Amino acid sequence: MPAFKRLLIGRPLKSTELGEQKLNKKKALAILSSDALSSVAYGPEQILLVLMTVSAAAFWYSVPIGIGVLILLCALILSYRQIIFAYPHGGGAYVVSKNNLGVYPGLIAGGSLLVDYILTVAVSVSAGTDAITSAFPSLHEYTVPIAVVFVLLLTILNLRGVTESASVLAYPVYLFVVALFILIGTGIYRIATGEVSHELHTPVGTPIAGISLFLLLKAFASGSSALTGVEAISNAIPNFKDPAPNNASRTLMAMGALLAVLFSGIVFLAYYYGISPMHEVTVVSQIAEETFGRNAMYFFIQGATALILILAANTGYSAFPLLAVNLAKDKFIPRMFTVRGDRLGYSNGIISLGLLSILLIIVFQGQTEQLIPLYAVGVFIPFTLSQSGMMVKWIREKPQGWVGKLIINTTGAVICLTVTLMFFITKFAQVWTVLLFLPVIVYVFHRIKKHYEAVGEQLRLATCEPVTPIEGNVIIVPVSGITHVVEHSLNYARSLSAEQIIAVYIPFEREDEARFEEKWSKWMPDIRLVTLHSPYRSIIQPLSKFIDVVHRKASENNYQVTVVIPQFIPKKGWHNLLHNQTSFLIRTYLLYRKDIIITTVPYHLKK
């Protein structure tokens, strides 16, 4: 088992090797921006899909809407840049909202993002798998197993550590960026040289009947789904090489620039080529076909797109564990999320994320598209909260140049709030569950915190009642027969110089009782034997009652009761199936129900 684990994730790393696990800007850009960049593959299409409900002539609106999305992108990038410097230990929307707006807004932001990263993994991997099964239809019936294998691979890769996964994943991300640059460059070159007819599209500004503000806002909200993943860098600052905030901020700016270029390029080409969304062929695929024809370049762009869709999931793997650490440090989720694994990654977070997304994929049978609106709204709620949090911060602290900062965040907050509301208004049927599960998550966070606080208070030395001194010991040894295991246990009990040792035998039949007492008096005459006849063939009930009696008497003298349980340990695991696990049952029952000490005396069988 340890050898297999080592093969899978590599040798354990020392805590002091943590520095070597940090990311440089190039690698960080690759693994933290895959989610945001991949949304270029479907964001522009979302805008066209809404406009199409009026008419193809309305497609020119995608240009102003695209500009709107770019403005939102700028506001978000600038705003998250400010967050990075203000909160250099990471945590993003959760920490910002908690510190500036209060605990509950913070928990709403944290809960949304936590769920969102799980959705990111499930949705991205399903989308990538769909791309593969579209290319090879014979694989179609294996969609779920293929998606699960991808999640498992990503999980293992991330368990190996952040630098290793970054090294592997950097290539496909840059490949995608290069592919799209070639596509956009060639497209614009063809337009500039007049190779493309300028009659394929309606000119910008053409009046269109039936266009309403509502529709435009809906198109804008849909297009904004291209911005999911922008917050990931602000959660993952601790993964950067020092000086972490500066490096993170530069990476964020680079990502923003790339995203802006790719997004405007695709929107513009789609508009100029007059492309209509189709059910079977994506908009990017149509642009590629229009630009190159169905040649090698076309398939290169298609392949790079499929790859980035799967790798977008990796952003979830980078951000989820770090967000979980922040929540766990504040005691809102189990403490185990703060523990570093063998390879210094927060392995419990990585494994939980993998398992939960596999669960989602299986429950939705790989048809996770219906989760996309849920996923988008789950991003824009924390966006809105973090922007509002920053507004509060600037107004409160008024640092140098705060008015400019406030304007940036206010713009961001207003746009994000609009987008969030648009999702609720236009896609309520798909996103209403958020209103159900967010309160549930926040309630669970709250209960967990309360429990941890109660425990801490009870364990702290200063606040508790002093421990009562132990004046003596009473030892009870349940015995099942006259064997070596029992002899061994009694021998041990004797060595503890206890005030009293009582052996307890529980016969199911009267005849057995007398017979055993006689044998005992010959074997261990110096140890008191109590027999408890059990007509209902239960062992735990009579033993429990007897222990209660002894415990009551012992407590009067400040004596401590210890139950010494003989247990033989078979040599091989499967042998355990062959033995009634009475020792184990007695131990578990007594440990949880009684205030007594349980000692297990193992007797290791040799064959």
Add this chain to the structure above:
Amino acid sequence: MPAFKRLLIGRPLKSTELGEQKLNKKKALAILSSDALSSVAYGPEQILLVLMTVSAAAFWYSVPIGIGVLILLCALILSYRQIIFAYPHGGGAYVVSKNNLGVYPGLIAGGSLLVDYILTVAVSVSAGTDAITSAFPSLHEYTVPIAVVFVLLLTILNLRGVTESASVLAYPVYLFVVALFILIGTGIYRIATGEVSHELHTPVGTPIAGISLFLLLKAFASGSSALTGVEAISNAIPNFKDPAPNNASRTLMAMGALLAVLFSGIVFLAYYYGISPMHEVTVVSQIAEETFGRNAMYFFIQGATALILILAANTGYSAFPLLAVNLAKDKFIPRMFTVRGDRLGYSNGIISLGLLSILLIIVFQGQTEQLIPLYAVGVFIPFTLSQSGMMVKWIREKPQGWVGKLIINTTGAVICLTVTLMFFITKFAQVWTVLLFLPVIVYVFHRIKKHYEAVGEQLRLATCEPVTPIEGNVIIVPVSGITHVVEHSLNYARSLSAEQIIAVYIPFEREDEARFEEKWSKWMPDIRLVTLHSPYRSIIQPLSKFIDVVHRKASENNYQVTVVIPQFIPKKGWHNLLHNQTSFLIRTYLLYRKDIIITTVPYHLKK
């Protein structure tokens, strides 16, 4: 939970109430013969199905073949009657084969029957469910859940105890017998009064081209599947009221008589009416329609048949646990099968049977017909073995009138062997798995027995090396901080008058190490603290190494090492999720890997 259990299976019974759980003949006949009687519903059909491969004119052969089956039935009934008196403690084929032929033939018989009872339950319940879903096709897609619910109901009924299940199940069994008596009686009356044309069938003796001995033997083997379940009474003698063997023997004779009458009646009517097996309508259903038309009587007979098919499963529930007790007493299967449950039934056997048949139903998606040949061969192997065993017994012991007894058993053995061979020759594709899983089962039985024997030998006082005396105690207390739980544990360790107490702290970082040592020296200066820096963040590894060192030194002086583990017990079960189960992991690891004693000091949290 206990209240729910009580509702489900009733109040626990005292061991002394066992006598009240015994069966009278009428109830015993009902629950032990349901399997055998139900086979009348498909046995005659099996004969016709084989003959049909030649021509409908060959159907007259069903009469001599039916007579052959009746002879086999007589031989089996007489033979099992002899078994009942020779082995009045039950166990049937397993005990007979083991005592007379040797351990391995016994295990083959026992293994076959054990698997066979699981098949009985799965096949009968699936068949009954099919009958229901045929009547209500809208239920068809729920076949598997319906079958599973029936198995669960039968399991609960049997957990309530044998008399209670007998009281409930007696009605449908007698209902079926009455229904078939009415059917056969009316049929014969109509034939006698000449209402039925005597030209529907070929006269007995008509020469038919293409009939071979092989085909006739195949038809005979198929018809013999009506005899499955005949052995159940001999396994279940301990369930009878005293004098058990006499009551069991009379019940067996009554069952044989009923089976003979019903079987010959159906074979005869099918022949006289000239009925051909059809895919959608069973032979019994055709006879009923021919006799009554599609009126209330017809549906009464159909309903009673569907019911008995499900209840046939109950024979498995009566016989499996008792066979399991016999195997467990001989140590071939886990000892837990000998334990009586709250209601004095062998509940582990009942529950295992239920779970395994549910597993079969789910794996085969309720399509268990393909298992029928497997099931028949699994019955005839133990039949053959037990008959041969009885032959050996008579030849060896030569009691009064042994020649007559020998003739009966020899006849039985020869016919059963023929039937078994016919199954292998004519349906090899469906039964070959028996040749695979019987050796596996026998091997497993053998390994289990070997393990129990090895354990018994090691525990027995006479044969083992004497226990080394304990001259003193060394106590190791792993501590995680300065808290009440730790204080409590150290307090306890102090009260045991040990030679040495060592507290062990495992820091992951160097700074933490120094800080803790300083705090400790102020808090518990009298208890030695050892800190084990763990650069790989593992707790178990450094602790385990340290314990090895201490253990080696302690052993030199015959000192015993005890590890005292502080563990706090949260108030509610779900709280356990919130705590790293370090105490539990340490305890489990040490218990199985080291020869030391483990003491758990619980600290019960109050909120």
